[in-house]
Amino acid sequence: MFEEPYLAPCATNYQQLTPLNFLRRALQVHADQPAVIWRDLTLTYTEFGTLVRRMAHWLKSQGISRGDVVSQVLGNRPELLAAHFAVPGIGAVLNTVNTRLNADEIAYILDHAQSRLLIGDASTQAAVDNTATPTVALCSAPGAGDGLDLFAGGLAEADLDDAPATETAAISLNYTSGTTGKPKGVVYTHRGAYLNALGNVVALGFDDRTRYLWTLPMFHCNGWTHTWAVTAAGGTHVCLDAIVPQTMVDLITVHSITHMCCAPVVLYMLLEHMTDPAGQRVKVGTGGAAPTPALIARMEELGFEIVHLYGLTESYGPVTLNDPVFESGTDLQQRAKRLARQGLRHQTTGGVFVLDDAGVNVPADGETVGEIALCGNTLMAGYYRDPEATAEALGSGVFRTGDLAVLHPDGEIQIQDRAKDIIISGGENFSSLEVEAVLHQHPDILLAAVVAAPDPKWGETAWAFIEVKSGCDTDPQALEQFCRAQLAGFKRPRKFILGPLPKTATGKVQKFALRQKAKEMTDEQ
Amino acid sequence: MFEEPYLAPCATNYQQLTPLNFLRRALQVHADQPAVIWRDLTLTYTEFGTLVRRMAHWLKSQGISRGDVVSQVLGNRPELLAAHFAVPGIGAVLNTVNTRLNADEIAYILDHAQSRLLIGDASTQAAVDNTATPTVALCSAPGAGDGLDLFAGGLAEADLDDAPATETAAISLNYTSGTTGKPKGVVYTHRGAYLNALGNVVALGFDDRTRYLWTLPMFHCNGWTHTWAVTAAGGTHVCLDAIVPQTMVDLITVHSITHMCCAPVVLYMLLEHMTDPAGQRVKVGTGGAAPTPALIARMEELGFEIVHLYGLTESYGPVTLNDPVFESGTDLQQRAKRLARQGLRHQTTGGVFVLDDAGVNVPADGETVGEIALCGNTLMAGYYRDPEATAEALGSGVFRTGDLAVLHPDGEIQIQDRAKDIIISGGENFSSLEVEAVLHQHPDILLAAVVAAPDPKWGETAWAFIEVKSGCDTDPQALEQFCRAQLAGFKRPRKFILGPLPKTATGKVQKFALRQKAKEMTDEQ
Incomplete structure (x- = not known):
């Protein structure tokens, strides 16, 4: 009786899951609130929406259409954030490239991605000189007159698509750092990006009072999908287009930053330049290396709360979070020991397992080492133009990460070693x-x-x-x-x-x- | 290139969206934390999982199978919460029935739902006497020996399905209160329940420190999907199986309640019995009538923070939330005026519109009255065994609610009146x-x-x-x-x-x- 046609999904009760809907919502309900801050520029969501639609129009004018790959080699600036909506909004696929790669590395990625267009700016120009992909440079600043200026008045706009053809259509293409030779192109989907972004909203507690400092490069797994997550929450993106410690300190104070994510090394830099505590509590997500007791202690004095994350490019960034609550008076070493764990899986992560060689769960004893394996909607669609590597990675029902870990009795994982060098x-x-x-x-x-x-x-x-x-x-x-x-x-x-x-x-x-x-x-x- | 078969969804990267995954996660990562508190009983998630699997086994032993409707006429007790996982966990459909309906009304619903089995208890026995549906009564308390006792030792357990056949399969059947004649059976899906629950986690800020007092009946839109949402967050469900004001006051104190939801009338009752402020901040979601200045003022004195919600049975409960932040010193009348609005749509709500008769959006001027219309994944699949009413409700691309509202310039809606009022x-x-x-x-x-x-x-x-x-x-x-x-x-x-x-x-x-x-x-x- 429940399978009858009149109860089948229809336009009213079924929408493709896509981060495009997060922007649509923000434009409706947070129109006048600040969406993006960059240098001395603040864009409301309405203004940011205009930037996105201008980029969409400009991309179409360059001949970009459905399924095309559009690459960007950019620091964290409003146009890169806008590209996260404009590119999928016209059915194309966003390929953000690490600005720290050299010219040959970038050329390899552009060639492999069969990229139709590359957007850089003055700071990345040198690195993209020898690519065959058509390249356009953004202006160094609005009105500077030295490149494409999407802030200029009177530019045409194009409406975004409501939704992709299917929710499992590709939204972005992120190259790994090449753990086994050449970089691999990890394909993300609209559905995965939507769900992972929501999982991040929950895990990090983003809301419309969030002021997110972009210390994390947006080119890393689409900024761990925070490009979409902060927008979903209606928060404010505060762009940091280069890691300049004093600038970080200033932005944290001036814009009352509530959240930021980065590797511990960025925090060390910050500590060297920050003398007075932040006026507000700042939640810092960090990963890649466990925060040390010294780091935790000093960060706390300055008003920062550290949470520890774990994930990979293949999993849209973090899939686990360690955000422990300590009883007051808990000794620093104890807290550091606890924070060294990678924590618990997000609500939207299908499964996080620690498996032995035979694929059996290791006991949750905090001692037996196994390999972290993942499954669920926030795992990549596959490696672009590499069916063999895709089959090897996804063919078994779980994705084996190569990271060795123990499973604690309370369900938390803790990495012991990287398996893949x-x-x-x-x-x-x-x-x-x-x-x-x-x-x-x-x-x-x-x-x-x-x-x-x-x-x-x-x-x-x-x-x-x-x-x-x-x-x-x-x-x-x-x-x-x-x-x-x-x-x-x-x-x-x-x-x-x-x-x-x-x-x-x-x-x-x-x-x-x-x-x-x-x-x-x-x-x- | 992105459409090639090797990038198509597979078991590793595609899972049906279902609230069953929330329980699976909680069992893995919150195993020893309290899941449910009822009277003097506390069940950890591990113990709650056992209760769920026992119910699944027992239901199967009664001949319940895929697609069958299982009805419950119960107050808020652990078995009703367990049914939210056990019934869909064996592919059946949960039909929770309002305990305050009279025998004829209940009989109508059971008949219309073609219910295969009804679970009640001593408190609801009288109301279910004259139904043709096979009926079983739960014990009045564990060990009382006066009914089915799923807490008893040694009962067999059945594993839950990993996922439904499709994510748009029915999960529950909730009858409207029949404002226009006979009650209609609103069909919810696994996908809609999953997304709405996640939207509620975000909207109300549930996390694993949440202690949720069940002042809202679980039979009402599956407790606005909070049955699944609090579980998703790994929070604790504190069951209140009857609205007894002094019991509410005691539970709020004893269990350090952080969240509760109810109609304003329940809050009025609470106020008459509560003399000392709660020791913690309690977030109260209320709807159905705007909170009055007097209510807001008194609740604040007692440590409660009121947020205003709006939704319908057809939309899985609330789709909008008003949770304003006021500058300190904002006058009470001003705050009440602002809180009277129904607020902003949830992240997981596809669309909330205010439409004129021609279906065009009214201007966002806070004055022009139109009808609230909804769309998205958290709209019902349809009305059970009523293709005509389903087509009328869902056929136009939006669901017209019958509620008249204005749209404020900041995107918030405010109900002016129910259309008929x-x-x-x-x-x-x-x-x-x-x-x-x-x-x-x-x-x-x-x-x-x-x-x-x-x-x-x-x-x-x-x-x-x-x-x-x-x-x-x-x-x-x-x-x-x-x-x-x-x-x-x-x-x-x-x-x-x-x-x-x-x-x-x-x-x-x-x-x-x-x-x-x-x-x-x-x-x-």
């Missing part, structure tokens, strides 16, 4: 394999092994252990020069250590031993 | 709510209801039915004087009738009965 430096993930691949091109190098070394400022940095070919000779300075030409700054080894590498009986480099050595050397410093 | 006197239209608002400023008035009475000269005039606060005294002459100062002549009630007001099971004043009474009294004159 990922290094997280200053919030940027990259693969030791990628760095090794570069080193292996050096004519004098026999074998290179790159591992993460703990770093008080960056969380981790890459260290390279090098076996030189017999009869050859090189030194750290030469190797540093060699890497400089081929790797983004955050990927370059901070130390080159020459000598024989420890190997297993079968000749595999014992990375575990090298990590251990790097840790000991760091401790001695 | 407008009073037209001497050719002038006015709202009964406006007159009631004036009366509610009178210090001696507990509750006022104004209706249209037929009048040979003016067509209609306003009559006021008044409940006076206990210990207070007033008379029609004094009230007439009071109104004279504040209302135009045509709006002033021609008659003031003092005495208790007839109310629905959910505490709404039965204006229909008052209109009836006014008509009879006029006829007798």
Whole structure:
């Protein structure tokens, strides 16, 4: 009786889930409230809506249509936020690119994404010089006259689509940092973005009084979907287009920031420049490295509350949150120990498991190590133009993250080790394999092994252990020069250590031993 | 390129949206936290999960299977909450019935719903005596031995389904209160319930520290989907199985209640019994009638923060929320005036419109009256076994609510009157709510209801039915004087009738009965 046609979904009671609806709502119910603040510019939601529709019109005038990929290599500025609505709003797919990549890395992504158009600005111009993709530069500031100025008066506007053709249509394409060689293009859907954004609203408590400081790059997993989440809540996006510590301090004060997200390294920078406590409580989401007791203590003194997050590009950013409530008087070490966990899955995350090699849940004993596996609507549609890697990642019913963790009795997960040689430096993930691949091109190098070394400022940095070919000779300075030409700054080894590498009986480099050595050397410093 | 089969939804990245996932999450991540408190019983989520699986097993043993309707005529007790997961968890459809209906009304619903099984208890036994549906009574208390006892040790358990066959499958069947004849069976879906519950988590700020007092009957729109929402948040359900004011006061204190929802009339009862402020801030969602200045003031003194909600059975309960932030020192009358609005749509509500007769949006001027219309995923699938009424309600692309409202410039809606409640006197239209608002400023008035009475000269005039606060005294002459100062002549009630007001099971004043009474009294004159 419940299956009869008159009870089937219809236009009144079924809408495609899409973040476009969040903007539509904000335009209706938060019209005069501040949507975006950038430098000395404040846009209300009504004005932001105009910017979005202008961009939509301009994109169409460039021949962009349904299914096309539009790339952006931009810092956090209003146009990049607008692109999160304008690009999917005309049925196209948004590809945000890490501004810290070098020209070759960016060219690879644009080529692989078959990008139809690249939008950069003066600050990223150099990095996009040698791409075949048509490129347009935004003005350095409204009215500056040195590039495309969507703030100029009288520009035409195009209405956004109400919804995508299906809610599982692609909304964005985010390239991983290339943990196993070349970057992979992770496809997000309207449905996944909608649900993950709502999950973030719940997890971080965004509402229409939220003033969100964009310390996190929007190019990272669409800003962990906070581009859409803060808009869903009707909050205010405060853009920070470059990490300048004193600017962060000023913005936190001037705009009464309530939320921000970043890697611990950004917090360290902040601490060096912030002397007076914020006038309000600021919730800080951080991940990639566990916050240390010293960081937690100092942040608290300044009015910050730290929560710890975990996720991957493949999961639209964070899927778990650790936001513990402590009884008053709980010792700092205890709190730090607890905050080191990655926490509990979001409401919109389908499942977070810790599995043994056979795919069975490990006991929730806080001791048995297994691999974190994920499933649900906030997992990627797949890797673009890579059916094999997609099948390998998604074919088993769960996505195995490569991260090793324990499951605590209270359901919280805690990462023990990265399985896939990922290094997280200053919030940027990259693969030791990628760095090794570069080193292996050096004519004098026999074998290179790159591992993460703990770093008080960056969380981790890459260290390279090098076996030189017999009869050859090189030194750290030469190797540093060699890497400089081929790797983004955050990927370059901070130390080159020459000598024989420890190997297993079968000749595999014992990375575990090298990590251990790097840790000991760091401790001695 | 994005439409290729390898990017199509698969088991890893696509899950049916269903509230069953909220319980699954709570069982994993809030296992040892209190899920339900009832009398002197506290169940952790693990224990609540056991109760749910026992009910699922028991239902199967009664022959209940996919698509069957299971009815419940119960106050707020753990088994009713458990049924919100156990019944859909075996693919059946939950039909909760208002306990205050009489036997004939209940029999009509059970018959129309083609209910396969009815669960009641000692308190509802009399009302379900003459139904043809097989009936089972729950025990009056665990171990009492006077009915089905799902708390007893050693009962078998059945696992719940992971998900429904499709996410638009029916989850529950809620009968309207029949304002226009026979009750209609409103069908909710898994998808709608999931999204509306998430919208409520966001709107009311539920989290795992929430302690929710069940002053709202769960039989009312599945407790506005808070049955699922509080579970989604990992909060604690504190069951109140009958509205006993002193019990409410005690529970608020003993269990440090953070949230509750009810009609204003329940708050009036509470106020008469509560002398000391709650030790914590309590958020109270109320609707059906605007909170009066006197109510707001007194509730604030006691530590309550009132938010105003609006919705219908057809929209899974509330779709809008008014939760204004006032600058300190804002005058009480101003605040009450602002809180009288129904507010802004939830993030998960597709659309809230105020339309003129031609279906065009009225201007957002706070003056032009139109009809509230809704659309989106949190609108019902339709009316059960009533294709005609379904087509009429949903066929136009929006659901017209019958409620008349204005749209304020800031996007908030404010109800002017239920369509049928407008009073037209001497050719002038006015709202009964406006007159009631004036009366509610009178210090001696507990509750006022104004209706249209037929009048040979003016067509209609306003009559006021008044409940006076206990210990207070007033008379029609004094009230007439009071109104004279504040209302135009045509709006002033021609008659003031003092005495208790007839109310629905959910505490709404039965204006229909008052209109009836006014008509009879006029006829007798």
